Every structure is written in structure tokens, then in C-alpha cells.
Amino acid sequence: MTTLRKQDHRLVWDYDHQAVWIEAWGPHSLRVRSTPLAEMTHDPEGALLPPGPGEAEIEINGDVGTIRHGRITATVHDRGRITITNQNGRVLLDERWRNRDIAGLTYNATNVPAREFKSLGGRSFQITQRWEAQAGEKFFGMGQYQDGQFDLKGSTLELAQRNSQASVPFVISNRGYGMLWNNPAIGRATFGNNYTEFVALSSSQLDYWITAGDTPSQLVSAYADATGKVPLMPDYALGFWQCKLRYKTQDELLEVAREYKRRGLPLSVIVADFFHWPLQGEWKFDPRYWPDPEAMVRELKGMGVELMVSIWPTVDKRSENYPEMLAQGLLVRTEGGVRTNFEFMGNTVFYDATHPKAREFVWSVAKKNYFDKGIRLFWLDEAEPEYSVYDFDQYRYHLGANQEVGNRYPLHYAQTFYEGLRSAGVENVVNLLRCAWAGSQRYGALVWSGDIDTTFESFRNQLVAGLHMGLAGIPWWTTDIGGFGGGDPDDPAYRELLIRWFQYGAFCPVFRLHGFRVDKNPKFALMHPDGSASDDVFSGGPNEVWSYGDEAYDILVHYLHLRERLKPYLAGLMRQAHEAGTPVMRPVFFDFPDEPSHWEIRDQFLLGPDLLVAPILEPQARSRSVALPRGATWKNHWTGAVVDGGVTISVDAPLGQIPLFLRVGGLNVL
Numbered sequence: 271m272t273t274l275r276k277q278d279h280r281l282v283w284d285y286d287h288q289a290v291w292i293e294a295w296g297p298h299s300l301r302v303r304s305t306p307l308a309e310m311t312h313d314p315e316g317a318l319l320p321p322g323p324g325e326a327e328i329e330i331n332g333d334v335g336t337i338r339h340g341r342i343t344a345t346v347h348d349r350g351r352i353t354i355t356n357q358n359g360r361v362l363l364d365e366r367w368r369n370r371d372i373a374g375l376t377y378n379a380t381n382v383p384a385r386e387f388k389s390l391g392g393r394s395f396q397i398t399q400r401w402e403a404q405a406g407e408k409f410f411g412m413g414q415y416q417d418g419q420f421d422l423k424g425s426t427l428e429l430a431q432r433n434s435q436a437s438v439p440f441v442i443s444n445r446g447y448g449m450l451w452n453n454p455a456i457g458r459a460t461f462g463n464n465y466t467e468f469v470a471l472s473s474s475q476l477d478y479w480i481t482a483g484d485t486p487s488q489l490v491s492a493y494a495d496a497t498g499k500v501p502l503m504p505d506y507a508l509g510f511w512q513c514k515l516r517y518k519t520q521d522e523l524l525e526v527a528r529e530y531k532r533r534g535l536p537l538s539v540i541v542a543d544f545f546h547w548p549l550q551g552e553w554k555f556d557p558r559y560w561p562d563p564e565a566m567v568r569e570l571k572g573m574g575v576e577l578m579v580s581i582w583p584t585v586d587k588r589s590e591n592y593p594e595m596l597a598q599g600l601l602v603r604t605e606g607g608v609r610t611n612f613e614f615m616g617n618t619v620f621y622d623a624t625h626p627k628a629r630e631f632v633w634s635v636a637k638k639n640y641f642d643k644g645i646r647l648f649w650l651d652e653a654e655p656e657y658s659v660y661d662f663d664q665y666r667y668h669l670g671a672n673q674e675v676g677n678r679y680p681l682h683y684a685q686t687f688y689e690g691l692r693s694a695g696v697e698n699v700v701n702l703l704r705c706a707w708a709g710s711q712r713y714g715a716l717v718w719s720g721d722i723d724t725t726f727e728s729f730r731n732q733l734v735a736g737l738h739m740g741l742a743g744i745p746w747w748t749t750d751i752g753g754f755g756g757g758d759p760d761d762p763a764y765r766e767l768l769i770r771w772f773q774y775g776a777f778c779p780v781f782r783l784h785g786f787r788v789d790k791n792p793k794f795a796l797m798h799p800d801g802s803a804s805d806d807v808f809s810g811g812p813n814e815v816w817s818y819g820d821e822a823y824d825i826l827v828h829y830l831h832l833r834e835r836l837k838p839y840l841a842g843l844m845r846q847a848h849e850a851g852t853p854v855m856r857p858v859f860f861d862f863p864d865e866p867s868h869w870e871i872r873d874q875f876l877l878g879p880d881l882l883v884a885p886i887l888e889p890q891a892r893s894r895s896v897a898l899p900r901g902a903t904w905k906n907h908w909t910g911a912v913v914d915g916g917v918t919i920s921v922d923a924p925l926g927q928i929p930l931f932l933r934v935g936g937l938n939v940l
Contacts, residue, residue: 281293281346283346289304290302290346293326296324297324297495298488298492299339300339300480302480303476311475316454316709317709318709334346352365362443365399366400394473394474396469398467400465402465406444409423411440412437414435415435416719418734421870423463429456429468429470429677431655432656436717438744439468440743442489444869455675471673474674486741487850498709501848503698503844503848509781510783511782512814513541514787514814515786515787517542518809520562529814535815537574540578541649542577542578542580544580550584550589552589554639583655585601585618600628601621602620602622605666605671613658641691647702650702653680653684653706680710681709683703691714711746716746717744717746718750718784719749722755723753724756724785725753726888729753729770729885730873736875737872748781749775752772752783753767756786756788758811765819773928776829776833777855785810787812787813788811836940842937843877855877857869861876874896882896882933884928892922893920893922898915899915901916906929907940912934
């Protein structure tokens with residue numbers, strides 16, 4: 271008896287308690303869903319957007335069904351096994367079943383199915399999906415992890431959001447496909463040598479999306495079509511962003527901006543970071559230290575500088591907005607114990623960004639206290655959100671338990687300010703966030719890599735993390751130049767790291783100096799007796815380009831001006847990201863996928879198709895080897911030497927130089 275049928279342009283398989291839907295979802299792409307429940311779930315606010323027009327070819331022949339859509343075909347075999355192939359018949363995903371048919375009976379020796387639903391009671395299951403491993407397969411993307419792994423084969427990744435970790439579960443394979451694990455549940459992904467496995471710890475259905483393509487560019491662009499594209503990056507955001515842990519007062523911040531202008535240095539954005547507010551959750555300037563924000567914004571704009579303000583999702587229980595937000599159910603709940611999510615200078619609870627009314631409330635306050643004073647640029651910090659204890663099973667959102675929906679939080683946090691700014695007339699929104707999920711890019715998410723260490727090891731990890739984020743569909747990405755936690759501006763060893771990181775930062779999508787530098791004159795009182803912030807809140811040491819000595823200053827200034835020369839080229843790359851989802855910085859194999867060795871290059875990258883950047887990632891290094899991609903001719907920016915690609919060469923790299931190569935015949939980059 272056949273269990274296959276065609277229904278509403280989808281191929282459906284039903285057997286016993288389980289249903290499977292496979293349907294076209296964008297060109298050359300399919301969406302696969304499965305559940306043991308009576309109905310399949312539809313999620314209009316999730317990662318995937320509604321698909322465009324296009325009907326797949328569906329054939330049913332006895333116990334075998336196929337659905338074909340452009341370059342991709344899914345075949346459902348007897349008893350529900352799914353194999354997905356490309357237009358050439360190459361296997362992309364093949365479910366891992368260990369069944370043998372003996373005399374017409376199914377014999378399962380290991381009793382490990384490819385699709386596994388373990389009941390947790392009610393409508394929740396622990397869901398596991400397993401596929402066969404393919405020899406020679408390499409995986410890239412999945413967001414941002416701090417382990418330095420480039421090819422993810424052999425890795426296990428936690429599908430959860432943490433400070434400096436962003437789970438964006440879209441992966442591309444060198445076999446010619448990209449796959450989105452379309453499930454915001456806490457879980458894990460294992461790219462094993464024996465099989466590939468994804469697990470959702472609590473969910474109602476299995477859901478993934480897959481696209482086939484001949485190049486990485488086709489895969490990433492198809493994903494952008496399916497989940498949304500970044501806005502067009504405003505021109506001002508292409509320049510230099512100045513930030514330190516905390517400018518304490520309006521006068522201090524303005525004086526830094528004035529000093530950049532007195533020195534004739536480019537400056538596009540300056541940041542008022544955390545605790546410019548009286549209490550967390552009040553989302554306004556403390557008038558004792560920021561007495562006239564409108565005048566501050568006017569003066570900065572007169573200098574051609576935009577002001578960014580820090581937003582935290584935390585709400586102090588003593589703050590003026592807490593009682594109303596509590597009464598309206600706009601705060602994250604706890605499943606038991608004391609209702610405190612985060613302890614930092616007060617006991618706080620996060621606003622529930624998954625709740626539409628909470629998003630409206632927070633934007634209404636921010637609009638009155640920031641936007642109406644001329645501020646258009648917001649730093650959405652703590653975006654994971656950062657729980658003091660990452661016991662994911664202890665928290666509950668409007669949309670459900672944290673274990674089931676928690677990875678969506680940063681998407682809705684960005685949505686809060688994106689929709690608010692759009693409704694207020696801002697066309698091209700940029701939101702700086704510390705985390706993201708699939709689809710965050712459509713809400714103007716510019717992700718930075720979190721509170722990372724100030725070491726060369728951390729620096730190396732960021733390069734890999736940024737490349738993965740671009741391939742995971744987040745084309746706007748940056749780091750704290752010099753790392754976040756520590757760094758002595760008077761230490762020669764740290765100055766070297768800062769210089770090398772600054773050189774790299776000049777070629778990131780956003781060029782931003784930030785960090786909690788060693789303060790030689792710290793103040794330890796953290797708050798007033800009433801709990802509000804003061805000028806005694808720790809603020810970190812100096813972190814301006816003139817803070818690191820004369821030698822460093824001359825080098826950093828050179829890269830400030832070099833970035834200015836890059837801006838026309840960057841503007842073109844940002845338009846490509848907006849129109850096609852193309853990552854701004856990307857691995858060598860993105861533009862040169864046909865050479866197998868290019869898929870191994872992890873310590874250099876392309877900024878667009880025409881600029882090869884090879885950062886210095888080791889202390890005291892004054893040269894390094896550079897692999898010049900086959901298929902192009904390359905010109906050394908510093909020496910003018912021209913070399914045909916397909917070779918690895920040794921390149922000098924004195925302290926003031928980062929190895930750079932321009933693609934001959936490409937755009938005029940510098």
C-alpha cells in the first residue's frame with residue numbers, strides 16, 4: 271500500500287504516526303518538514319520567508335516518489351528514506367537508515383532511525399536527524415564559534431547563543447549544496463566522519479531547507495533569497511568607528527571627536543556605550559552626565575560624525591519601566607526560582623523580544639529618548655541574551671520555552687529596532703549586535719564577535735569566525751579591534767597586536783576600534799547608593815589611535831586614510847550584499863571554487879573579488895607565505911610586483927604593512 275501522495279504542490283509521505291512534507295521553496299531549493307503530530311506547524315516569523323512562485327515536478331511510482339525543482343531532486347524511497355541529489359545525480363544528503371529487508375520484512379539491527387522523535391510530553395520532542403557521511407566532504411558556515419575550526423568536518427557545535435558565540439545554522443558543502451537547519455531550539459550539530467547529525471532538544475517538528483548550486487556564490491545567494499537580504503549599508507558606515515569601553519560624559523565623548531577633527535583624521539561614527547543611562551531598562555541619557563543630547567548630536571553631525579548609542583535588553587527591577595513591563599507580560603520568565611536573568615550592577619530581567627508588544631514598548635521608549643533627539647544608530651548589546659547562568663531550560667519566552675525557541679532572540683531584538691526605525695522613516699537600517707540567528711540580516715544586523723581575548727590566538731580565531739559568518743548569510747561583520755578584555759596601551763607586545771589587528775580591521779566590512787583597555791587610574795565604586803550609574807563606573811583605559819605611542823600612531827593613521835580610499839570599492843560590495851546576499855569578506859574558495867587547495871586556505875581572505883588580504887597572525891612575524899589563487903594574476907600593493915596565481919610565495923611584512931594583493935584586471939581598489 272503506497273504512503274505517498276501529492277498535496278498542494280508538495281510531496282507528502284504518511285506512515286503510522288509520522289508525516290513528511292517536501293515542497294519547492296525558492297529556485298533550486300526544497301523545504302523538508304516532518305512531525306508525529308496531527309498538524310504541521312507554519313511559522314510566519316521564522317527564518318524562512320514565503321517562497322516565490324514556482325511549482326516542482328512530482329512523480330509517484332509505487333513506493334517511490336520524487337520531487338524535482340531546478341537543480342535539486344528529492345527521492346522518497348520505500349518506508350520513507352529521503353535522498354537528495356543535484357541535477358547530475360550527485361548525492362547531496364542521504365538519510366542514514368540501518369534497515370535490511372529480509373523476506374519482505376524490515377530488519378533493523380541497530381534500531382537507529384534517520385529521523386527520531388523522542389517524546390518529552392505534550393507537543394514536544396527531542397528530534398534527531400541523521401545523514402550519511404560523504405567522503406571528502408567539507409563544511410563551512412554555521413555562524414560564529416571561538417574554536418578556530420575552518421573546515422567543520424569532525425566538529426560538534428552547540429546550537430545555542432552565548433557571548434561571542436552565534437548559532438546561525440546554515441552550512442554550505444563543497445559537494446554543492448547549502449542546508450538551513452530551520453529550528454531555533456537549543457541543540458547541537460555534529461559533522462562526523464561516520465555520519466552528520468542535527469539535534470533539537472525540544473521541538474514539535476523537524477524542519478530543514480536545502481538548495482543546490484554549482485558555486486558557493488549560488489548557494490549563499492539562494493539562502494539570502496529564502497531568508498532575506500541586508501539593507502544597503504549607508505555611506506557613513508563605511509568609514510572609521512571610534513569606541514572604548516565607556517565614555518563617561520558628554521564632554522568626554524565630544525572632546526574625543528574634536529581631537530580627531532583637529533588632527534585631520536577620518537571619523538565616521540563614535541559610540542556612547544553602556545551605562546550612559548541612570549538604570550538598566552530606562553533607555554535614556556543620565557542628565558547628570560549627558561545634559562544636552564540634542565546639542566551633542568548637532569555638533570557631531572556638523573563634524574560629519576554619527577552618534578551610536580548602546581542599548582541593553584536588561585531591565586533593572588528598580589527602573590521606572592519595570593512595573594509596567596512586568597504587568598503587561600513583556601519580560602522573560604523563569605520556570606522556577608528567583609526571577610533574575612542577569613546580574614550586573616543590579617538584578618535584571620531581559621525584555622521579551624519575541625513578544626510583539628514588548629518590541630513596540632521598547633521602541634517607543636527609545637524613540638522618545640534617542641531617535642527624537644537625532645540618533646539613528648543603535649548598538650544592541652547583550653543580544654544572545656547573556657544569561658548569568660546559561661541554564662537554557664530555566665527561561666521562557668512569549669513564543670515558548672527557551673529550549674524550544676531561544677536561538678531566535680537576537681533576530682527579534684534586531685527586529686525591534688529595524689521595524690521601529692523603518693516606521694520612523696529610516697530607509698537603510700544598521701543595528702550593531704553581538705549575536706544573530708538565521709534571517710537576522712534582513713533586520714540590518716551588523717554582528718561583532720563579542721567579548722573576545724586580547725591575544726594573537728583570539729585574533730586568529732576571529733578571522734575564521736568572520737569567514738564562517740559571511741557564508742552563513744551574515745555579510746555585515748566586525749570585531750573589537752585589539753580584542754575586548756584587556757590590553758595595556760603602554761605594553762610594546764600589546765601595541766604590536768593592536769597594530770596587526772587594526773590593519774586587518776581596515777579590510778573588514780566595518781572598521782571599528784573598541785575594547786576594555788587597562789586603566790592606570792581605575793575607580794572601583796560601581797554605582798551610586800540609589801543603584802544608578804555614575805562617573806565612577808569603570809570605563810577602561812584610553813583607546814584612541816593616539817593612545818599607543820608615536821610609532822603605532824603613524825601606522826594607524828596610514829590605515830585610516832587607506833580605508834577612506836577603499837570606500838568606493840566597499841560601497842560596490844555593500845550593494846552586492848544588499849542585492850544578492852554576497853559576503854563582503856569571504857574565503858578564497860568563494861571566488862575560486864574549482865581548485866581543491868583553495869578550500870584549505872584559512873589564514874587569508876578576499877575582500878570582494880579583487881583584493882586579497884593576508885593578515886599577520888603571529889607575534890614578531892615580519893613575513894609570511896601567501897597563496898595566490900589560481901585563475902588570476904595578482905599585484906603586490908606595496909611593491910608593484912605582478913605574479914600569476916597558482917603559487918605560494920613568501921611576502922615581506924614589516925610592522926607597518928599587511929600583505930595585500932590586487933587582482934590584475936579587476937576594479938581600481940586602492
